[in-house]
Structure formats: structure tokens, C-alpha cells
Amino acid sequence: MEQKKKYTELWELGEFRLIDLLTENNVTRHKSTIVSIGDDAAVVRYDGKKATIITTDLLVEGIHFDLTYVPLKYLGYKSVVVNLSDVYAMNALPRQITFSFAVSNKFTYEALKEIYEGIYQACEQYNVDLIGGDSTSSRHGLFISVTALGEAEEKKLALRSGARPGDLICVTGDLGAAYMGLLLLEREKKVVQQNPGVQPDWEGKDYILRRQLRPEARRDIVEVFHANDVVPDAMIDISDGLSSEILHICQDSDVGAKIYEDRLPIHDQTRQMALEMNLDPTIPAMNGGEDYELLFTLPVEEFAKIKDYPDIHVIGNITDKPTEVDLITRDGTAVPITAQGWNSYDEKPFEE
Amino acid sequence: MEQKKKYTELWELGEFRLIDLLTENNVTRHKSTIVSIGDDAAVVRYDGKKATIITTDLLVEGIHFDLTYVPLKYLGYKSVVVNLSDVYAMNALPRQITFSFAVSNKFTYEALKEIYEGIYQACEQYNVDLIGGDSTSSRHGLFISVTALGEAEEKKLALRSGARPGDLICVTGDLGAAYMGLLLLEREKKVVQQNPGVQPDWEGKDYILRRQLRPEARRDIVEVFHANDVVPDAMIDISDGLSSEILHICQDSDVGAKIYEDRLPIHDQTRQMALEMNLDPTIPAMNGGEDYELLFTLPVEEFAKIKDYPDIHVIGNITDKPTEVDLITRDGTAVPITAQGWNSYDEKPFEE
Numbered sequence: 001m002e003q004k005k006k007y008t009e010l011w012e013l014g015e016f017r018l019i020d021l022l023t024e025n026n027v028t029r030h031k032s033t034i035v036s037i038g039d040d041a042a043v044v045r046y047d048g049k050k051a052t053i054i055t056t057d058l059l060v061e062g063i064h065f066d067l068t069y070v071p072l073k074y075l076g077y078k079s080v081v082v083n084l085s086d087v088y089a090m091n092a093l094p095r096q097i098t099f100s101f102a103v104s105n106k107f108t109y110e111a112l113k114e115i116y117e118g119i120y121q122a123c124e125q126y127n128v129d130l131i132g133g134d135s136t137s138s139r140h141g142l143f144i145s146v147t148a149l150g151e152a153e154e155k156k157l158a159l160r161s162g163a164r165p166g167d168l169i170c171v172t173g174d175l176g177a178a179y180m181g182l183l184l185l186e187r188e189k190k191v192v193q194q195n196p197g198v199q200p201d202w203e204g205k206d207y208i209l210r211r212q213l214r215p216e217a218r219r220d221i222v223e224v225f226h227a228n229d230v231v232p233d234a235m236i237d238i239s240d241g242l243s244s245e246i247l248h249i250c251q252d253s254d255v256g257a258k259i260y261e262d263r264l265p266i267h268d269q270t271r272q273m274a275l276e277m278n279l280d281p282t283i284p285a286m287n288g289g290e291d292y293e294l295l296f297t298l299p300v301e302e303f304a305k306i307k308d309y310p311d312i313h314v315i316g317n318i319t320d321k322p323t324e325v326d327l328i329t330r331d332g333t334a335v336p337i338t339a340q341g342w343n344s345y346d347e348k349p350f351e352e
Numbered sequence: 353m354e355q356k357k358k359y360t361e362l363w364e365l366g367e368f369r370l371i372d373l374l375t376e377n378n379v380t381r382h383k384s385t386i387v388s389i390g391d392d393a394a395v396v397r398y399d400g401k402k403a404t405i406i407t408t409d410l411l412v413e414g415i416h417f418d419l420t421y422v423p424l425k426y427l428g429y430k431s432v433v434v435n436l437s438d439v440y441a442m443n444a445l446p447r448q449i450t451f452s453f454a455v456s457n458k459f460t461y462e463a464l465k466e467i468y469e470g471i472y473q474a475c476e477q478y479n480v481d482l483i484g485g486d487s488t489s490s491r492h493g494l495f496i497s498v499t500a501l502g503e504a505e506e507k508k509l510a511l512r513s514g515a516r517p518g519d520l521i522c523v524t525g526d527l528g529a530a531y532m533g534l535l536l537l538e539r540e541k542k543v544v545q546q547n548p549g550v551q552p553d554w555e556g557k558d559y560i561l562r563r564q565l566r567p568e569a570r571r572d573i574v575e576v577f578h579a580n581d582v583v584p585d586a587m588i589d590i591s592d593g594l595s596s597e598i599l600h601i602c603q604d605s606d607v608g609a610k611i612y613e614d615r616l617p618i619h620d621q622t623r624q625m626a627l628e629m630n631l632d633p634t635i636p637a638m639n640g641g642e643d644y645e646l647l648f649t650l651p652v653e654e655f656a657k658i659k660d661y662p663d664i665h666v667i668g669n670i671t672d673k674p675t676e677v678d679l680i681t682r683d684g685t686a687v688p689i690t691a692q693g694w695n696s697y698d699e700k701p702f703e704e
Contacts, residue, residue, distance in 0.1 A: 008461035015487055018461065022468045026482055030447050032503070033481045042483035044448055046503040048400020056484060056499055058452045062491040095382050096396055100410045100497060105697075109360035109370065116374045129385045130378050131394035132408060135367055137697055138495070139414040145452060145497035147408055151384070151398040345457075345489055 010345045018345065038252070039160050040089040040236055041150070051157070053094075053150035055086035061141035069185050072111055074213045075144075076118025082239065083148035084126050085217035085292040089237035090159070091225060092152035096131045097123070100145040102138035115144075126219055156226075158235035158296065163253035165320035167233050167297035170312050172221050174265040175242055176281065179288025180273040181205075181212025187277075207269045215292045221312070222294075228305045232296035241287040244339040245295050247325055256321035259337065261329045263315040286327065286337070362697045370697065390604070391512050392441035392588055393502070403509070405446075405502035407438035413493035421537050424463055426566045427496075428470025434591065435500035436478050437569035437644040441589035442511070443577055444504035448483045449475070452497040454490035467496075478571055508578075510587035510648065515605035517672035519585050519649035522664050524573050526617040527594055528633065531640025532625040533557075533564030539629075559621045567644045573664070574646075580657045584648035593639040596691040597647050599677055608673035611689065613681045615667040638679065638689070 010018060023037050034051060035043035041055035059079050061067060067075075080097055087094040099119055103112065123130055128148070188200035202209060217237075225231065234253055236245045242259070250257050264285045274281040297318050306312060316328075326334040362370060375389050386403060387395035393407035411431050413419060419427075432449055439446040451471055455464065475482055480500070540552035554561060569589075577583065586605055588597045594611070602609050616637045626633040649670050658664060668680075678686040 010455070010457060010459065010461060010464075010489070013461060018464070019487055021461065022464060023482070026472070028481050028483075029475075029479060030481050032447055033483055036481065036483045037485075042448070042450070044404070044483070044501060046400065046402035046404065046447070048398065048402070050398035050400070052396070052398065052404050052501070054448075054450065054484065054499070054501065056450045056452055056486055056497070058454050058486045058488050058495070058497060060454045060488055060490050060495070063454070063489055095384055095398075096394070096406075098394070098406065098408045098499070100408055102410050102412045102415070102495060103362070105362060107362065109362060109365060109373065112362075112370070112374060120378070123381075127381060129380050129382050129388065130375070131380075131385055131388045131396070132406065133389070134408055134410045135371055136410050136412055137362070137415055138412050138493075140492040141490075143410070143412070143454060143490070143495050145408070145410060147406070147450070147499045149396060149404070149406065 014345055034154060035157070035159065040086040043090070043154070043157060045154060049153055050151045051154045053087050053090050053092040053152055054147065055083055056145065056147040057083050059144040061143070066189070067142070069189055070213060072114035073118040073121070076115035077122045077214055079144045079146050080119055080122035081215055081217045082292065083146045084122070084128065085237040085239070087148050087150035088217055088219060088222045089235050089294060090150070090152060090157055091222060091231060091235060092150040092157065093222065094126060094128050094148050094150040096129045096149040098132040098147045099130060100134040102136045102143040104138050104140055104142070107142065126217065156231050158232040160234055160236050160249050161252040163234035163249050163255050163297040163318045164299070165255055165318055167299055167318040168303050168314050169246070169257060169259065169295070169297050169316040169318060170303070171238070171242070171265065171293055171295050171315050172218050172311055172313070173291065173293040174267040174270065175238070175291055175293065176274070176284030176288040177208045177211035177267050177270045178215060178290035179284045180270050181208035182290070183277060184208060184273060185212065205269060205273065207267055208273055212290065215290060217292055218294045224306055224309050230298065230302050230305050232298045235294060235296035238291045238293045238295055239289055241289045242295065243286045243337045246337060247339050249295070249297065250322065250325045254322050256319040256324040257316055257326070258319060258334070259316035259327050261327055263313065265313045366697055386506065387509070387511065392438040393444070395442070395506070395509060397506060401505055402503045403506045405439050405442050405444040405504055406499065407435055408497065408499040409435050411496040413495070418541070419494070421541055422565060424466035425470040425473070428467035429474045429566055431496045431498050432471055432474035433567055433569045434644065435498045436474070436480065436571070437589040437591070439500050439502035440569050440571060440574045441587050441646060442502070442504060442509055443574060443583060443587060444502040444509065445574065446478060446480050446500050446502040448481045448501040450484040450499045451482060452486040454488045454495040456490050456492055456494070459494065478569065508583050510584040512586055512588050512601050513604040515586035515601050515607050515649040515670045516651070517607055517670055519651055519670040520655050520666050521598070521609060521611065521647070521649050521668040521670060522655070523590070523594070523617065523645055523647050523667050524570050524663055524665070525643065525645040526619040526622065527590070527643055527645065528626070528636030528640040529560045529563035529619050529622045530567060530642035531636045532622045533560035534642070535629060536560060536625060537564065557621060557625065559619055560625055564642065567642060569644055570646045576658055576661050582650065582654050582657050584650045587646060587648035590643045590645045590647055591641055593641045594647065595638045595689045598689060599691050601647070601649065602674065602677045606674050608671040608676040609668055609678070610671060610686070611668035611679050613679055615665065617665045
């Protein structure tokens with residue numbers, strides 16, 4: 001249907017472009033604002049040596065989580081962890097969080113109490129304090145907003161913009177498992193809807209489910225950096241997928257990258273689930289989101305200090321060719337990497 | 353309809369009781385956490401003299417604002433101001449904000465741009481930096497989450513818990529106008545719905561409308577405190593209504609209070625609108641929310657330092673009788689003050 005174009009729909013822009021446009025004229029007034037919009041977290045420092053790291057995430061029912069299969073306790077846990085991951089991605093240590101929610105009246109006190117149990121578990125696990133928040137009602141569904149505060153010396157911050165040619169590109173843990181967990185949960189949800197009474201079979205799929213439902217942030221890796229006096233040149237957490245994140249680093253650092261397909265760490269369950277669904281396992285590894293692993297770059301001599309740590313994998317290297325961000329496939333072909341990360345505005349509009 | 357009680361509905365608890373229950377076992381692990389849940393804002397300090405103040409608010413379409421009469425630019429402005437007000441209520445100066453939103457696909461880029469214009473206006477007006485946030489889609493409606501950061505020396509903080517017997521109770525500006533503005537807007541919305549084509553008549557009602565739609569935070573008053581080296585014993589901003597706020601101060605400070613009805617500052621337009629709606633003007637002054645004025649207590653000798661400032665009104669005094677928080681009416685009767693402030697869980701459930 002042809003019509004005169006007057007307004008711009010959000011799905012035409014996508015999240016990153018939308019934010020770029022909305023913030024293109026944003027000005028910084030205070031010298032206490034050290035890092036503003038555009039990294040995993042913002043950084044402020046009023047006085048003293050320690051800077052305050054701040055990051056915030058919104059989680060929306062029906063967009064980020066589906067209460068038909070997400071246990072409330074896990075939801076509380078995950079909503080904290082995804083924010084802490086952004087603090088770690090600055091090479092900083094999270095210390096405090098605020099937790100806000102809006103709920104419809106179909107939620108009971110007991111349901112909220114379960115969510116809070118998950119929050120308190122995360123606070124204990126990651127040694128952070130819950131210090132505030134806001135609560136209100138909503139007309140439809142559950143909305144969660146978490147803000148995390150952390151501390152770091154300014155000189156130890158790892159931004160997205162510091163990658164240098166020659167740096168090794170490293171990733172922690174393994175990739176694509178959370179996404180395959182999501183696909184599995186969505187598949188089984190449909191099966192159960194179509195065959196009431198059928199019980200999903202999770203046998204041999206516990207790892208990918210846990211990665212989706214109850215992810216962890218890489219506190220251990222940041223502690224390894226601190227213990228070994230290593231500051232990555234650039235770092236980002238993998239929330240939207242490796243492709244999207246390496247592009248962020250390369251764009252912000254004005255460098256290129258080569259990622260080697262045969263170096264991508266992929267868990268057996270991820271690989272198996274992908275094959276079961278007729279997917280090349282490289283696809284979830286490159287484009288699946290929500291792994292909350294750390295992607296970082298550093299010089300070879302710095303890598304030497306942490307190379308014996310078991311869960312860090314070299315997957316490529318930074319080059320001086322800013323327009324070339326390539327995946328080198330098993331047969332040696334260079335395939336340009338494009339962002340296929342998760343984008344909540346991706347879809348065409350649904351009716352309200 | 354009788355049924356076995358198993359779950360607790362949120363409207364049975366109300367917001368304050370709900371949060372009390374959800375956070376009753378909350379522990380503080382870090383000495384950097386200076387003020388946690390329970391004041392206008394939380395306070396953290398990692399090192400140095402300056403503490404970081406942090407506060408956050410959720411604004412939900414259909415609960416906090418009605419887009420049939422709230423201009424988007426004003427909404428952006430107000431969503432920032434209500435957070436800055438909480439920072440000022442700590443006797444601190446706001447420096448940075450984050451702004452997050454979830455929108456349904458019925459919102460266009462142009463609509464969001466208007467909201468951001470309001471945000472930038474507030475940033476300029478109050479000298480704060482926009483440093484981050486999150487954006488995502490929602491299934492229904494618009495959700496806004498703002499977090500404000502501010503700075504203060506720890507010894508200059510004004511908490512809710514510091515009121516002492518003998519303190520004067522002061523309030524800035526005037527009370528009840530924002531609430532009467534809301535009632536007016538709701539009334540006119542109904543009129544227009546029932547008589548399409550009819551134009552609302554705002555003649556002589558500009559003040560109460562502005563107070564509802566585009567409130568300001570009392571930056572000027574905090575600057576007066578700082579310039580005169582005054583630190584109120586206790587301070588809170590009036591977001592839920594004077595009754596609710598004076599009860600917070602008295603409960604947290606373990607004191608009583610006498611508020612004198614004839615001292616309540618009420619604007620002519622507020623009074624007139626109340627009378628037009630057959631309301632005693634004392635009711636919106638005591639129980640209307642969203643004035644974002646400051647309520648504070650301080651000794652007579654401290655008050656002397658700021659008494660020439662025009663917009664500060666003494667409305668009562670703090671007593672040593674914690675169970676007695678009274679309104680002294682014009683005829684001298686002491687009427688116990690009870691919280692009638694706004695509560696988003698107040699109503700019985702609506703269907704989803």
C-alpha cells in the first residue's frame with residue numbers, strides 16, 4: 001500500500017541507529033563525566049582516584065523473557081547478572097544495584113518474592129548490595145529496570161575504543177549456547193501448546209538451558225586481569241552476539257579484525273542442538289546473543305601473563321584495516337562479518 | 353465470593369508495605385554503601401570526599417501519564433525533573449542521568465525525538481549530563497526509567513532520619529497545585545470525549561496545569577542552603593503528598609510533628625479549582641502529590657540564616673512525641689495525619 005511518508009517507523013532504524021540519532025547532539029557539561037553514551041557502561045568521577053561505573057538495562061515481558069518457561073527466580077537472577085556483565089566489561093568491579101519493576105495486578109506478592117530471591121542470590125554470588133529502586137503497577141505485563149554501579153581506577157578501564165593492530169582477540173567460555181537454549185525452549189513451548197500433557201525432554205540439554213535461563217557474568221576473568229595486572233586494550237561483553245560486538249570494537253577503535261572460524265569455542269550441546277535444528281553451529285556462535293562472555297583484545301606479551309587460565313580462547317587478531325572485519329572460514333575464505341545481533345525493533349510492527 | 357486465600361494481592365499491601373516486605377532481609381556488604389533503600393536516594397562512596405547520590409524512577413503510560421493530554425516534550429522533561437528532585441532532597445547536586453525507554457511500535461522516531469527534546473531541555477536547565485540508558489520495544493505502551501546521579505560531601509547530606517524536637521518544619525513553594533491540575537485535565541478529557549469538537553477552556557488555570565505537566569525541581573533552594581552553609585536536619589521531596597512525606601520524616605526520625613493548617617501555602621488557582629470541584633483546598637495541599645517541593649526541618653537558629661528567602665514557608669514544628677503527627681486545624685483542633693498519598697497499587701485489580 002503506497003502512502004505519503006511522514007514518520008519514521010522504529011523498525012526502519014534499528015536500536016543502534018535510533019540511539020545514534022536521538023543522541024547525536026548530546027553535550028557533556030561536566031568534567032566528572034568521563035565516559036558517556038556508547039560503551040558498555042558510563043563512567044563518572046567526582047573526586048578521589050576511584051571512578052563510578054554505571055550501566056542500566058530494561059527487561060520487558062514478551063520481548064526479553066517469556067514467563068511461560070522462565071522461572072521467576074531465574075528472571076531476578078538474570079536481570080542482575082546482565083547488568084553486572086556490563087560493569088565487568090569495563091574491567092571494573094560491581095558494588096551496588098538498584099532494582100525497579102512495574103507489574104500488572106495479576107502478579108501477587110508471592111511472585112515478586114520469587115523474583116527477589118533471585119536478585120538476592122545474584123547479590124550474594126557477585127558480592128553486590130541492593131541499594132534502591134522503584135516499584136509501580138503497569139497495565140500489562142512485567143517490566144524490570146536494573147542499574148548497576150561499580151568501581152575502578154580510571155587508568156584500569158577497558159573501553160571499546162582501545163584495540164590496536166596486532167592485538168590478539170580473545171573470548172571467554174563458549175559461544176552460542178544461550179541462543180540454542182532459547183530456540184530449544186521456544187520449540188518445546190510450541191510442542192506443549194499443540195500437545196497438552198506432553199512433557200518436554202531436557203535430557204542432554206541442561207547446559208544450553210542453563211546458559212539461557214541462568215547465565216553468569218565473568219567476574220572470575222576480571223579478577224584474573226586484576227591479579228595479573230593486565231588491562232585489555234579493548235573489552236565488551238557478548239550480549240548481542242560476537243559479530244555485533246567485534247564490529248563495535250573495530251568501529252570504535254578504527255581497526256579491522258580477523259576471526260578464525262576454527263577457533264570459535266562451541267560447547268558440544270550447542271553444536272548438537274544446532275545440528276538437530278539444521279543450523280551450522282558457526283551461526284549461533286557468531287550471531288547468538290546473551291552469552292555474557294567477555295570479548296577482549298590485548299598485545300601478545302600481555303596475553304602471555306594470562307595464557308594458562310583455562311577458559312580464555314584466542315580467536316583472531318586485530319589488523320590495521322578498519323574496513324575489513326572478516327571471518328576466516330575453515331577453508332581459508334575471508335567472509336565479511338555483518339551485525340546480525342538481536343534487535344528488539346527488528347520486526348515489523350505488531351498491533352497493540 | 354469466598355475462596356481459600358493462598359496468595360497476597362498487591363493492592364492489599366500498597367507500595368511501601370510491599371517494598372518493606374521484599375527488602376526486609378536485605379543485607380549491606382560494602383562500606384562504600386552509605387545510604388541504602390529507604391531515603392529519597394541511595395548514597396555510595398568509593399574513595400575521596402565526594403559521595404555519589406543515586407536515585408531511579410519508573411514512569412508508566414496509563415499509570416503515571418496519559419498521552420491523550422501530556423505533550424511528549426513535557427513528558428521527557430518531567431521524567432528527568434522528578435529524579436533530580438530526589439537528588440536535591442538529599443541536599444546534593446545532580447550531575448548525570450541515564451534515560452531508558454520501552455516503546456510499542458506505534459511510536460515513531462519523531463515521537464521519541466520530542467521526548468528527547470524535553471530531556472535535553474531539562475539537562476540544560478539543571479546542568480546535568482545524559483550519559484547512558486537502554487532502549488527496547490514493548491508489547492503495549494511506553495515505559496520510561498530514569499536514573500540520576502549527583503554529588504555531595506557526606507557531611508552535607510540531609511536524610512529523612514535527622515529531624516529533632518524543636519525543629520521548624522518548612523516547605524517550599526505551594527502545595528496541591530499539581531494535583532488540582534491533574535483533576536482538571538481528567539475532567540476536561542471526559543468533557544471532550546463526551547462532546548467531540550468542544551475545546552477545553554484553560555483560562556486562569558495555567559499555573560495548576562504547568563505544575564502538573566511541567567514541574568520544576570528546587571535547585572534554587574539547595575543552592576540557598578549551600579550558599580548559606582545550612583544543612584537541614586531532615587529533608588524529603590513532596591512527590592506523594594505532604595501527609596505521606598511528613599509521616600516518613602517522623603517515622604524515620606522517631607519524632608512527632610504539628611502542622612498548622614493556616615500556614616499551608618496554597619496558590620490562588622489551586623484554591624479556586626478546589627472550590628470549583630467542591631473540595632476543601634486543604635485536601636489537595638495535604639494529600640495531592642507531584643508538587644516536587646522540598647519539605648525540610650531545621651533548628652530556629654539555622655532557619656534565621658535563610659528566612660529572607662521568599663519561597664520558604666514555616667508550616668509547623670517537630671515534637672518529641674513520635675506517635676503524634678497532627679494537623680492543627682484553623683479552629684485549633686489536632687487531627688492525626690494519615691498517609692493518603694498516591695499509591696499505584698491502591699486500586700483493585702483491573703483485567704489485563
